[in-house]
Amino acid sequence: MKKLVIIAVLFVSLLAYAQSGPGGGQGGGGGQNANANFNPNLSTVFTEAITTHILHRRINYGGRIEPIVSFPQYSTITGIVRQVNVRVGDVVQAGTALYSIQQIQPGAGFQVGWVTSLNAGVVAQVDIEVGQRLVANTAALVVADVSQLRLSFFMNERDRNRTNVGDQVTIASYARIVGEEEDRLFNMVRSNDERLARWGLTPDNTAAFSPEQLSLTQQAQRQITLQQTVVQQVRHNYSSSLGQIALLPIIPDSSTGLFRVQANFSSNAALTIGQFVEIELQVDRYEGLALWQGHIQRRYGQNQVRVVREGRIEFQEVIVGDRFGEMVAILGGLEEGDEIITGSNRRVIIGEEVNSVRRG
DSSP states (O other): OOSOOBOGGGGTHHHHHHHHOTTOSGGGOOOEESSSSOOTTSEEEEEEEOOEEEEEEEEEEEEEEEEEEEEEEEOSSOEEEEEEOOOTTOEEOTTOEEEEEEEOSTTSTTOEEEEEOSSOEEEEEEOOOTTOEEOTTOEEEEEEEEEEEEEEEEEOHHHHTTOOTTOEEEEHHHHHHHHHHHHHHHHHHHHHHHHHHHHTOOTTOGGGOOHHHHHHHHHHHHHHHHHHHHHHHHHHHHHHTOEEEEEOOSSOOTTTSSEEEEEEEEOOTTOOTTOEEEEEEEEEEEEEEEEEGGGOEEETTEEEEEEEETTEEEEEEOEEEEEETTEEEEEESOOTTOEEEEEESSOOOTTOBEEEEEOO
């Protein structure tokens, strides 16, 4: 699948991919035989149907995670700090005892009292020590609401004009992991498909397998199933870390000439206050037919792809649009569902009659 820049389709088309694998068939164990009468004397080509994709270009920025809302906790009396009951990172509830203070005002009787939290959240800052003299109405601690987090960063004018409030923001490392694991799954399924083609076998006819062939195929299917589980887990991590652009100013910062942008995230285990995070934004969105660039050939001044029609190989001219990483928008020449040749078990030529195995 070649590390595509497909993000929005992760939740729909890639879920189907995880269930059947790029080779089709239950558990990703092989392709679908497009010819009712598979002829072992013919070459075998692997095809996939061209479909609608939601693509984008990526721009990356970085910044540190901060709470959107923080609550300073003020001392109510003047005195000496006798005990600090919390430290940075502690989770507190409204009413949690934060620190004790011994009053030193005349007539107060040197009483020791506790200062309690007015808000629930996580202790983000502690500015007091035991023995320190504290004046009433001093902000001694800060409690942060971590249910919503933000990341602020400076953006240049060109990218600002390609970005909108509400645009999706992803954690770049998670996006890369998803792509790597999906590539691994795709290659495992493709390898299994090609091995079956070399043997002249199809996954729906296991009775024709030798014991060794059956053992190798079953082992490959088990590995594919395990990899599908990995892919589903990294997709879950990816989807749980999505954020969106919340603030996009129209006036740049006077000292830098850049725009201070804010992205908001829901609380999740992957993000902690103070953590530096590289984020990825989606811009120049395109929705339509698209192919991996390796399937398109330049011949006689035309962009062409190989297709199978009535069991024979043909070249089809296509009109290409913008490139999105390794994907190319297809503006004409093909319709959704057309079968594109993506590989073969041996060298083939135009006009040759072939077996066709659909990968997805």
